[in-house]
């Protein structure tokens with residue numbers, strides 16, 4: 666009898682171990698995938714502001730399929746699928762294709778449209794605009810000011826102070842957390858330092 670219960674305990678432990686190693690492998694794979702995305706991309710930089718003009722073939726080689734589809738083929742990710750849709754950490758959003766700074770987290774708002782939404786870009790030159798009359802709609806397309814990748818559209822139903830809603834595909838966004846000082850400021854409940 667004792668041997669039998671020992672046997673079952675052993676099986677149970679083995680099953681647990683297998684489960685653990687499975688999840689470890691899974692997260693390791695994700696990290697490797699993220700790193701390789703950047704390693705294969707020679708134009709990615711958070712500091713270089715020089716314009717990038719690559720051929721479609723070259724973009725196809727260096728970008729992951731989902732990023733390529735939105736950025737270079739003007740695709741749209743399915744609504745409510747981006748990890749940045751309901752994400753409100755303090756920091757900066759960059760173009761996932763080239764690393765150009767696009768939006769600050771304090772201009773992000775909950776629009777309910779299913780895509781990450783901002784009311785203002787980080788600077789005038791960070792975004793370029795073009796009329797888009799596809800699908801029988803009259804819209805304004807927004808692209809990255811550095812690499813001209815398609816990001817999304819801008820609509821005139823946003824909150825003050827701009828009244829604009831930059832509706833952006835999360836797959837073409839990278840997020841970097843703010844520096845320590847900004848984090849502390851946020852922890853204090855956003856209270857501004859007294860003069």
Ligand SMILES: [Zn+2]
Pocket residue numbers: 760761762763764765809810811812813814
């Ligand atoms: Zn870009």
